[in-house]
Amino acid sequence: MNPDELAATLEEAGLSPYQADAFVTLLERGSASATDVAQASSVPDPRIYDVLRGLEERGYVETYEQGSLQARARDPTEVLDDLRSRATRLEDAAEEIETRWTRPDIEDHAVSIVKRFDTVLTRANELIRSADHQIQIGLTPPQFDALEDALVAAREAGADVKLCLFPETAAEPSLPAAERLAEACTEARYRRIPAPFVALVDRSWTCFAPNRHSANEYGVLVNDRTHAYVFYWYFSTCLWDVYEPVYSARDDELPTTYVDIREALRRIESLLEEGRRIEATVEGFETDTGLETTASGTVTDVDYTGRSSGDGGAVPITQFAGKAAFALERDGRTRTVGGWGAIVEDVEAVRITLESAT
Template sequence: MDAEELIETLEDAGLSPYQADAFVTLLELGSASATDVASASSVPDPRIYDVLRGLEEQRYVETYEQDSLHARAHDPAEVLADLRSRANRFETAAEEIEDRWSQPDIEEHKVSIVKRLDTVLARADELIRAAEYQVQIGLTPAQFDELSDALETARKNGVDVRLCLFPETAGDLAIPPIETLERACSEARRRDLPSPFVALIDRSWTCFSPYGGSTNEYGVIVNDWTLAYVFNWYFITCLWEVLETVYTDRPDEPPFTYADLRQCIRDIEPLLEDGLTIEATIRGFDTETGREVTKRGTVVDLTYAGVSMDDDQSAPLSQLAGETSLTLETDDGTYTVGGWGAFIEDFEAMRVTVEAID
């Protein structure tokens, strides 16, 4: 750093231009009379005394009388400590600015717009690790590598994880090994076209970012049930319903566990039509009180807005887009059970386990 740059830096640290120039000059001279400092710097003669006294007040120099006013640079320890403290504050401020730029305070907003995909992935990682019931996620193999540890944690915690893999750009899709998928998800499907990153956690949180070919990079982090429900239907229709399954842990015999009531109804409707008895356990929430409930009983009826299918066929997804519920007969009464967003039923099911089919 040359003298001019040092002067500019000292000005940034709070010295006036004359003070910075006089101090750097004294560093070079060692000690000198006020007139010599003025001659060797750009400080006008009439101003030099005020400039030196100002520097002395700030502990940069000390003055003394020797026929005339003289000055020398003060022991730099205090000056250096002050400059380093300022540098640390600037560094801290820079980090804070970066944090605020990349990630607004999520806790205070239902919807947060962020500027980087890294922020979306980092938040998704946190939410997936804390999930209790279900994760629905669509991502590239590279993003899967980044979030696989969080997904494995969710699976170890008993969370139902539905995973859709798609390429970053149009082309071949590298599917992770089956043993890797087994640790990270309940079921995985593939899509051969690029798609936005999306993760839905416990029907409340959504993390979303456009796919890599998008003109602008940004992300949306949503903590809102209604918006999450919209993203849920995007996930089901675009990233799940018609895609090829590459891995599933679904057993051949009961118990069968469902995080999606609509999928459960599609699977058991033909069985009920054939006169079979279905024993099920419902885990969810009382729609009136919000308290957690667990009920086991017999499924005695199915209700949905569409028209029932003939010939033992499952109802298409479009028939189940509206009101959809099952009726469960238990030892202590008969209850209606709805899926995501239930409010006219007795319970909202977070998980349905078909225990037995007789």
Template structure:
């Protein structure tokens, strides 16, 4: 239903033309100043304050002071109740209001801004269930409870899941039991201070929302690999690298697998320095053609942009922030294998499975 038709239907339901126009405009803008609502609608500036107060009396919106008069739409239960008591046309208008309040159609957009955390969690759950490769997610224990069924389904499908838990502001938190973590993730860590909700799915989807005490409440849903890669580094550096391990099923001995090239390089470098190679299988994409590939061979070398420090037990993350790749020799050829966003390598790996040690 177009906005003009929605306004006409609301007028039929008892709102004045200015009330209907202001209310639909507010649904589209979200929380806004009276001045901005007047500019975006046909309501004259001198009338906007009376119109907003009349909508507040009907419990459609609420007004508040923030330097100047501002307004935001209530959750639309009262509006829906009014409309659904009427004929079929009013039922259609109620559904439209509900849709506009809850969410845009994320299938039609690369970037969506939503107004409620519930929308972020609902949409994230759907994409988590359909994940095929990897998930990185940071959330509170309460959000974990809500997404637990979706995470368990993805884990059962073989998806690699890194999960960072953190408390909600001003609230104590109970960490999920180990058996629950084992059913829902590959690895889990605990961050002692609150953080925004973040979920990265299959290197493409990003779900983000500020923590619950933030002044601005909104959610961002983006389907874009470059955007996701930026948040991947936020996840690794802020939510993962330095925090307490709660659970892991990753073995330090073969067979073991990696979905992040840098974690793989960090783990195998000490062995390569001692002359030990690896029998490995790489699943991913040909960077030139985009075709899916799976190749097996011997890892005989690594490349990274930083400078190794012999005093460091493991490579620091900062040394791996630039180029990071492995060399894989098969019976027929030699491949360079990169990670997320690989451009100069032959292959972009989505999973590297270390099958066994070999002598080089």
């Protein structure tokens, strides 16, 4: 670094142009009179005394009388500590600027657009770890690797995890082993064509980003139940209902728990058609007060907008796109149970446990 570059750098560190020039001059000479420093630098003669005193106050030089005012550069330890401290703060500021640029404050916004996919993946990781009851997620095997620990933590905490895997390109990927899927999800399915990344957490948060090979890289972070409901239907129809499981912790034995009323209705309707008496427990919220509630009783009826196929097969999820509810009776009192966003029913179900069917 030449003297001019060193002086310019010292200016960036807080010295005035005259102070920086005078200090570099003293570093080269060791010590000199004030007059000599002025002559060897760009500092005007009338200003040299103020410049040297300013440097002395900052610990860069020391002055002394020897017939005339003399100055010499001080032991650089303090100066070096100051410069290194400034460098650290600048580095910290650079990192903070990058963080704020890639991840804006989203707490007070329903929808935020971010510029990088990594921001979406980081936020998804945080939200998955804090999930209370359910996660629906569509992702590639490498993205599964990145989020696996968070998904395992969510499962261990009791969250229901639906996971759809798909390739990043047209090439067939290697899927995670069944043992890994068993720890990370309740059920996994596989879609053979690429799709956007999407994660829905507890019916409130959505993290979305286009396929990594899309022309534009961006992400959408949604903290809103109504917007999240739209992504729920994308997940259900495009990533879930039409694909067969590659792993499932579910079996036909009761009791079994559902976090999606539409999947519960499929099972309930088939059991009712067999003439079975179904005992169920519902955890959720009262729709008129918003208070948490738990209701148990006998399922007496189902009510949904579509129609059963009548052939014994699974009812397509689209048949439940409108009203989807069932009636729960106990001690002569009947309560209606709806799903996500229930308004006209008595209870919005978060978990539905079919206890028995006799």
